[in-house]
Amino acid sequence: MVDRITDIWGERTPHPRGTVWPARVDLHLEEGVAEGDVERWVQSACLLCSNGCGADIAVKDGRMVGVRGRAGDTVSHGRLGPKGLYGSTPWASSPDRLTRPLIRKDGELVETDWDTAMGRIVEVSKRLLDEKGPLSHGFYTSGQLFLEEYYTLAVIGKAGLGTPHMDGNTRLCTATSAAAFKESFGADGQPGSYTDIEHCDAIFLYGHNMPETQTVLWTRILDRTRGENPPRIACVDPRRTAVAEEAIRTGGVHLAPRVGTNLALMNGLVRELFVHDWVNHAWVSEHTIGVDELRETVDPYTPEHVADICGVAADDLRAAAQVFGESSGVLSTVLQGFYQSHQATAASVAVHNLHLLRGMIGRPGAGVLQMNGQPTAQNNRECGADGDLPGFRNWDNPEHVQQLADAWNVDAMTVPHWAPPTHAMQIMSYAETGSIGFLWISATNPAVSMPESARIRRILAGDQCFTVVQDLFLTETAQLADVVLPAAGWGEKTGCFTNVNRVVHLSEQAVQPPGEARSDLDIFLMYADSMGFTDRDGAPVVKWRTAEEAFDAWAIVTAGRPVDYTGLSYEKLRGPSGIPWPANAEHPDGTDRLYTDGVFPTDTDYCETYGHDLITGGAVSEQEHRAMAPGGRAFLKGAPYTPAHETPGDDYPLLFTTGRTVYQFHTRTKTGRARSLNQAAPDAWVELSPTDAAELGINEGDWVRVESPRGAIEVRARIGRVTPGAVFAPFHYGHWDPDDLTDAEHRSANELTMTVWDPVSKQPTFKTAACRVTRLRAGEGPAPAPTNTASAPAPGTPTRAPATGGGAATSSHVLDETPHYALDPSQEI
């Protein structure tokens, strides 16, 4: 029996380079249920991070009582992480689930029936359409719905209403990943595969605390670093994370740049490749454009200059570049340390530049994984509920717009394509003035997750905008709504979702939703029916009633696009689980990695975007793009480093940065209701370096006030592993608390963050703000931060903090014989 709170990654299965990752099946059932008691196992995949581990849901007496990894799953080979094991099911039977619609009456939310709730929504929607037209409507979704739901909403928004104001929480977690792909390769789409881990001899993790955000993927890496012929690890992170420790252990490098200086560091690495001629000239000249401009852009970034800007030793930068330059296969992964920081897209594009210069893409062991934060973020990007056009189509290309208009049988003028899609922060800005008067929020919690949260709460609570929220619980956001709709969650409905490396899973309904809760798909269909959206022939715009029909309709519009689902069906997905797109007649079992032929989707008539100025976000025109004649070559794009928008000064001398812990997910809606997880990280904290703490007279566990020009939080201090000058706060904690903590009103990290975003990806910057810290009073004990993660106490500091643990029992067993995984290069003969 394994306590996966203490042992986050579980039993190791080390193996040599080039061999298949062994299978290990992890299982957790709620207390009192034995494996023999389970009545049914229902196929699904885990929804508690972006990794997408195949899992079966255990059902007993009509309830979900646990999960088990699928041994044959291509993503996880049977494993599950602590969040998936402990957090997947307890929320579903939580007594505070929403079971009836709520409607605001005399300032209070009161229970009502579906007809009344939907009647109110439709009445406001129709009135605004009459008065102001479709631009009065906005939709803000999530990274946690299913593909069928995103696509249905996209059709409602683009073919029914015709509004460009659609975005998702994906803007906060994964927009830069998509934007970086588009700028470099011409279209979204993860080039690499998890199987690259088995074949590389170096792994670079950029702003990616994988041991906490994608625990199963990190397990896969540990099984290589602890095996024969291990890869070296390089880590870019201002905290001393488990990645940093593994980097040191494997003879790699830990680079800890000052918060907000990523691009300077990246330019320094790219420059080193040029200086030492670690460049595959023949490949670069055949498969890329822009190398001369890039060389010129990075030329000023000598190791010494980078050292000045980033606070990283010049020799460490040289050493990291050497690992990249001299390895035979490099895998890079990127996450929020880049995406949510200053110059996000330019820094993420620079990772591509390193790979393109060495021709390190499109073969086993040489790949890029621009990660996602949320489990179904990829589908929002594909289906266009985030404002993009479905199927990675280019809104600036009339032919692409016409393809969709034909598929939906509507006038192309209906499909909003006259301007770039409206990004989340702009939607909120329009809602602030009432320019958007109807805002529908599904399955996400912007009152806690968006920057400058006091402003967001004011916008959502105001009378200038009618707000609909559909969710599992009465979240901090739902409390501010005009109408609240009770939604069915994972396991209570059927649908598909796609993980970081393009792998599609089917998640089947296991149990009935509680009370009157309905699936998000059914709710969207109910709205479409009530509004009477029709096509050119007077038929309903949305022509499906079930998830499977929605999936089939989606597959049809992906034909001929990079994100090709035409080879997939529910029947196919019920076979061996985990199939990566593109899947079509040519690749019936899917595709493990993209760009094996070095041809990229940059052709002017095919690409998803003509590109942008990385500094301003100004759009490249079709004519300019055509003149460059990219014709399948990738773009090498560079930009100079500029200082962050807010830098420390006299009043606010420290850098404030936000992040995550392994035991919580997003705003804790599910993980906060799982006892094992919540006990491990029950309340907010901030991390200070020993140097800064000493200067401020702060001891472990003291209550401190952390203040920026926008707001303040009062939480306990961990004397931890951040670099001096930086303050780290987890963003998970809003005022909702499962144990009704009385001090939960002042702990939301986003009170301090800025309203500012990347010029290209429009992803808000959560990781650069200036702050000051003052001691309030002594605490009752150590900070409530986990001690076995990146929030561990600084080495050598005396602490009374007990070891984090106490998770419920799980089981785990390694299979003697590893199953066969389709497309796995280790098993190909």
Next chain:
Amino acid sequence: MPHLATYVALVDHSERTLAESLRAVADGHARQADVFHTCHTLAGWSERHREDLAPVVERYGEQDDVDEPERLRADALTSTREGEIGLLRDLQDLHLLATLVHSTWTVIAQGAQGLRDRQLLEIATSSTAETTRQLTWLTTRIKQAAPQALIVAP
């Protein structure tokens, strides 16, 4: 070369006008975070163009008592308008000012070619490239703001 000196004075003046106007729009629409930050960045570019031009100004002098091109001079935006339609109008004014800068650099580059003045040609070429990027951003932002401002803004 009295007219080249006139144009050197004109580009110096119009870059200053553009920079001041960009900063005015940045501060006037500070609630639009991207407008605030990008306009300040672009203003910095125009100011750098003037610094680059300084040695040329010393060589040719700034002739600003010739009548004819004087009418080309535009005044800086000192105040900004309110709301979404106000932002649209202010961005359009910036676009006009940047267009003046752009065409003035074009004229100067032609003169520099004729004089075989490599220093001035380089300054004109690199400045024009950045003025083009300023115009591109302004067009992009205008396209984004226009539908909402024209149709729904309160």
